[in-house]
Amino acid sequence: MSNYKATIGIECHVQLKTKTKLFASVGNDAREAPPNSLISHICLGMPGALPVLNKGAVELAVKAAHALKTHAQNHSVFDRKHYFYPDLPKGYQITQLYYPIILGGQVDIVVDGEAKTINITRAHLEEDAGKSTHPAGKDYSLVDLNRAGTPLLEIVSEPEIHSAQEAKAYARELYLLMKYSGVSEADLYYGNMRFDVNVSVSATDKLGKRTETKNLNSFRAVEKAVEYEIARQIEVCEKGGEVVQETRGWDDAKQRTFSQRSKEEAHDYRYFPDPDIPPVQLSDEYIQEVEQTMGPSVDTMRLTLRENGLDEELTETILDNAEIATACFDYLAQFGQEKKSSAVLLWLGQLAPKIANDNQKSQAELHYSLASFHELAEMVDTNLLSSTQAKKVFEAILLDDVTPKTYAEEHDLLQVSDSGELETVVKRVIDANPKAAEDIRAGEMKAIGFLVGQVMKESAGKANPGVVQQIIRDTLK
Amino acid sequence: MSIWPSIKTITSDVASRKSSARDMVEKSLQIIEEHGEFKAIISLTKERALKRAEEIDARIAVGENVGRLAGVPFIAKDNFLVFGAETTAASNILRGFNAPYQSSAIERLEAEGAICVAKANLDAFAHGSSTENSDYMTTKNPHDAERVPGGSSGGSAAAVALSMAPFSLGTDTGGSIRLPASFCGVVGLKPTYGLVSRSGVVAMASSTDVIGPIASTVEDAALVLECMAGKDELDGTTIERDSQDYSDLKPVDLTGIKFGIVKEFFGSGVDESVRGSIDQAVNQIKSAGGEIVEVSIPSIDLALAVYYILCPAEVSSNLSRYDGQRYGHSDRDAVNLEESYAKSRSVGFGNEAKRRIMIGAYVLSSGYYDAYYQRAQLVRTKLINEFNKALESCDVLVGPTAPVQAFKIGENIADPLAMYLIDIMTVSANLVGIPAISIPVKSNNSLPVGLQLMVQQKQDKMLLEVAKKVEEVAA
Numbered sequence: 025m026s027n028y029k030a031t032i033g034i035e036c037h038v039q040l041k042t043k044t045k046l047f048a049s050v051g052n053d054a055r056e057a058p059p060n061s062l063i064s065h066i067c068l069g070m071p072g073a074l075p076v077l078n079k080g081a082v083e084l085a086v087k088a089a090h091a092l093k094t095h096a097q098n099h100s101v102f103d104r105k106h107y108f109y110p111d112l113p114k115g116y117q118i119t120q121l122y123y124p125i126i127l128g129g130q131v132d133i134v135v136d137g138e139a140k141t142i143n144i145t146r147a148h149l150e151e152d153a154g155k156s157t158h159p160a161g162k163d164y165s166l167v168d169l170n171r172a173g174t175p176l177l178e179i180v181s182e183p184e185i186h187s188a189q190e191a192k193a194y195a196r197e198l199y200l201l202m203k204y205s206g207v208s209e210a211d212l213y214y215g216n217m218r219f220d221v222n223v224s225v226s227a228t229d230k231l232g233k234r235t236e237t238k239n240l241n242s243f244r245a246v247e248k249a250v251e252y253e254i255a256r257q258i259e260v261c262e263k264g265g266e267v268v269q270e271t272r273g274w275d276d277a278k279q280r281t282f283s284q285r286s287k288e289e290a291h292d293y294r295y296f297p298d299p300d301i302p303p304v305q306l307s308d309e310y311i312q313e314v315e316q317t318m319g320p321s322v323d324t325m326r327l328t329l330r331e332n333g334l335d336e337e338l339t340e341t342i343l344d345n346a347e348i349a350t351a352c353f354d355y356l357a358q359f360g361q362e363k364k365s366s367a368v369l370l371w372l373g374q375l376a377p378k379i380a381n382d383n384q385k386s387q388a389e390l391h392y393s394l395a396s397f398h399e400l401a402e403m404v405d406t407n408l409l410s411s412t413q414a415k416k417v418f419e420a421i422l423l424d425d426v427t428p429k430t431y432a433e434e435h436d437l438l439q440v441s442d443s444g445e446l447e448t449v450v451k452r453v454i455d456a457n458p459k460a461a462e463d464i465r466a467g468e469m470k471a472i473g474f475l476v477g478q479v480m481k482e483s484a485g486k487a488n489p490g491v492v493q494q495i496i497r498d499t500l501k
Numbered sequence: 502m503s504i505w506p507s508i509k510t511i512t513s514d515v516a517s518r519k520s521s522a523r524d525m526v527e528k529s530l531q532i533i534e535e536h537g538e539f540k541a542i543i544s545l546t547k548e549r550a551l552k553r554a555e556e557i558d559a560r561i562a563v564g565e566n567v568g569r570l571a572g573v574p575f576i577a578k579d580n581f582l583v584f585g586a587e588t589t590a591a592s593n594i595l596r597g598f599n600a601p602y603q604s605s606a607i608e609r610l611e612a613e614g615a616i617c618v619a620k621a622n623l624d625a626f627a628h629g630s631s632t633e634n635s636d637y638m639t640t641k642n643p644h645d646a647e648r649v650p651g652g653s654s655g656g657s658a659a660a661v662a663l664s665m666a667p668f669s670l671g672t673d674t675g676g677s678i679r680l681p682a683s684f685c686g687v688v689g690l691k692p693t694y695g696l697v698s699r700s701g702v703v704a705m706a707s708s709t710d711v712i713g714p715i716a717s718t719v720e721d722a723a724l725v726l727e728c729m730a731g732k733d734e735l736d737g738t739t740i741e742r743d744s745q746d747y748s749d750l751k752p753v754d755l756t757g758i759k760f761g762i763v764k765e766f767f768g769s770g771v772d773e774s775v776r777g778s779i780d781q782a783v784n785q786i787k788s789a790g791g792e793i794v795e796v797s798i799p800s801i802d803l804a805l806a807v808y809y810i811l812c813p814a815e816v817s818s819n820l821s822r823y824d825g826q827r828y829g830h831s832d833r834d835a836v837n838l839e840e841s842y843a844k845s846r847s848v849g850f851g852n853e854a855k856r857r858i859m860i861g862a863y864v865l866s867s868g869y870y871d872a873y874y875q876r877a878q879l880v881r882t883k884l885i886n887e888f889n890k891a892l893e894s895c896d897v898l899v900g901p902t903a904p905v906q907a908f909k910i911g912e913n914i915a916d917p918l919a920m921y922l923i924d925i926m927t928v929s930a931n932l933v934g935i936p937a938i939s940i941p942v943k944s945n946n947s948l949p950v951g952l953q954l955m956v957q958q959k960q961d962k963m964l965l966e967v968a969k970k971v972e973e974v975a976a
Contacts, residue, residue, distance in 0.1 A: 069827070115821020116818055292866055296818070299706075
């Protein structure tokens with residue numbers, strides 16, 4: 025089995041976060057809208073309705089190109105792609121076949137510590153279709169045109185991906201690029217990014233017949249569908265059969281792909297340049313201007329987190345959680361990179377996802393009060409608060425936006441460093457543990473940790489462990 | 502001759518309350534009714550028109566300025582969406598379709614106080630040169646009821662010739678304003694491509710469709726253009742206007758203006774009666790001081806072939822939306838989606854629409870796209886270059902609008918190719934995107950003859966000024 029090589033190319037439809045649709049001044053956020061409430065004569069394909077290009081979508085495509093490490097094309101053209109379906113009101117979809125807005129580009133991924141570049145073939149702007157539903161047992165179907173005309177950027181990779189892990193890594197990296205460049209909300213739950221995976225296997229240098237599994241909307245589904253297809257196709261070949269070139273769907277419940285339609289039924293889409301939309305001409309100056317408005321790239325963000333002392337795993341966790349990542353970068357922007365900042369980044373990366381989860385809140389609902397974080401970090405730095413107690417305060421900031429100092433005082437969390445107060449406790453602990461005290465006097469310093477622990481326990485965690493240790497040493501000298 | 506005074510006279514009479522908008526609308530409706538047998542009109546927008554007339558009169562009564570077309574009735578070709586009114590494009594598939602929004606052209610005319618009183622007949626979806634392709638009826642030529650009015654804006658041209666309104670609106674994709682204007686003896690203007698918004702007009706071929714006025718005089722046509730022209734945010738192909746005051750036509754001295762006779766337009770296909778009238782008109786232009794030169798546009802013979810590839814390609818695409826699912830004719834007996842599409846469209850579309858859908862789908866099919874569509878686009882570019890060159894050596898191209906005068910109803914209906922050939926002199930201006938106008942010149946028989954003038958893109962104002970002078974010397 026191991027002599028088979030898998031070849032995978034991925035197409036991804038990214039929904040752009042424009043205010044309005046690609047060719048109509050109608051709201052674009054269909055997430056919670058009642059069916060057919062975001063439509064106009066243009067979305068309905070009324071007689072005489074003309075598409076007018078949304079400049080905002082073009083701007084986002086320019087940003088996407090930059091995120092993919094290339095520049096948007098100076099000249100691109102919209103084409104019509106024809107087919108009949110009730111959720112496609114005009115009888116054609118407006119897309120870009122011959123002159124797409126992005127040619128080339130790359131996505132850099134790391135799998136098992138190994139870096140790899142996946143090249144981008146092209147990316148083009150197109151409008152989404154509406155949504156059809158077919159109620160079971162009914163003799164009708166329903167069409168919701170809210171989504172009709174939503175701007176999409178279809179990003180097509182070169183077939184340079186060779187495993188399910190690489191496919192997943194590519195999908196995730198593309199997500200990060202689109203999210204942080206501000207191109208898309210990239211909300212996978214709402215299908216803001218949908219992946220189609222083209223998979224083939226071959227035991228020779230010649231590529232095998234490929235299947236296209238459509239409409240995957242999570243990284244895990246991408247990984248599992250590719251994994252399943254590779255195994256299925258190898259099995260077909262091993263049994264002496266032939267892989268059928270076809271479109272397949274993904275059954276998430278059963279974790280397997282299934283046949284949808286074969287190539288024999290493929291359409292002739294009769295593409296031709298849309299005469300209603302003048303070609304898109306972008307000057308180098310315009311492209312540069314748009315690129316200059318963009319924030320740091322994902323690569324830069326990654327590097328910055330690592331430079332602030334975070335390991336690879338935590339860095340990637342933070343990047344996966346955009347609200348948290350934003351808080352991290354806003355914090356660094358406001359308070360600069362210093363030693364104290366690392367503590368804040370650690371809290372945000374390690375604790376915030378868990379706190380949101382434990383309290384059944386979305387990460388967006390947390391309070392990212394940067395000044396409070398800073399105050400908290402300073403309290404730890406000046407020994408006002410132990411790192412254990414600091415976590416409690418941090419949680420309270422995220423959930424209730426408390427003032428750290430007030431909260432710590434009110435909840436009696438401040439660290440006790442007053443040696444007079446601590447000496448009493450130390451004396452009590454030494455008296456209660458004569459054996460340990462004896463060992464220390466005899467030079468058996470291991471026991472000192474045990475006594476410090478006992479003091480911490482007595483003081484309900486508030487004692488400054490450094491001060492406690494010094495007092496024990498002095499007492500038992 | 503129209504019974505209406507000039508549009509400027511009408512508006513000044515209405516504004517000064519010498520007459521009223523209501524009088525004008527009623528007069529128009531009355532003449533429409535009197536000439537019902539010519540079948541120029543598909544439907545009336547009577548209630549809406551009377552209501553608007555009353556509003557305008559009321560506003561005039563309180564001293565408001567009501568616009569440059571206040572109280573002027575007009576007739577729109579039935580492929581213009583007029584809010585709330587039935588808009589059929591003379592097709593069965595849109596029978597009973599009430600427009601839920603309004604075309605920008607109508608919107609702008611109404612903003613100037615014009616009042617749409619009726620919708621005019623056309624070849625269904627503007628496919629044709631005679632109105633015989635209307636799914637409803639054939640309009641009769643006002644000069645000879647046994648003859649066609651030309652098409653596709655035949656109803657609009659006949660309506661103006663019959664004085665049903667001072668002006669009408671047409672669309673011109675390959676000659677559909679100019680040809681019926683020439684057959685009916687009225688003025689038909691096809692502006693520069695993009696000068697008037699196509700939003701809200703049932704599309705035929707998007708890359709050549711233009712909207713323009715049909716009127717009794719060049720001056721009236723110019724005023725209507727003035728009220729419609731310019732960029733529209735609902736049509737991405739619209740352009741800035743080349744003039745703010747198209748109707749302010751300065752007197753032109755023909756001395757020093759070079760008229761180019763396109764030699765390819767005077768071949769053997771031109772009827773003697775047409776040739777005679779055009780020669781006469783050219784001589785009158787010359788006598789008035791105009792310089793006449795001969796120019797050649799060698800690829801013009803290919804224009805019709807190019808047009809009948811590109812136009813059906815766009816038509817097949819533009820007609821895709823008429824699928825019986827959201828509006829228009831829908832077959833209720835279909836048992837599944839595919840059958841619903843097939844039955845709705847096969848009943849809803851007439852033969853000419855079907856012919857163009859099939860040709861268009863064919864030339865766009867994979868394997869044929871390069872050989873037909875792509876090559877036709879190349880020839881179109883060549884044609885554009887040749888026209889540019891010709892218009893460098895002269896100011897205005899002049900020739901007949903059509904090779905023939907109005908033909909008899911039924912004469913060409915069995916021969917689509919003969920019908921297509923009628924457009925031979927008009928299609929080029931559409932493919933090239935330049936403005937062109939047809940004005941009536943002296944005819945030697947009872948049927949009108951139209952003279953066509955064409956100029957460089959965005960020179961619509963200059964075209965109108967020259968046309969006004971030619972109208973004076975050659976009528």
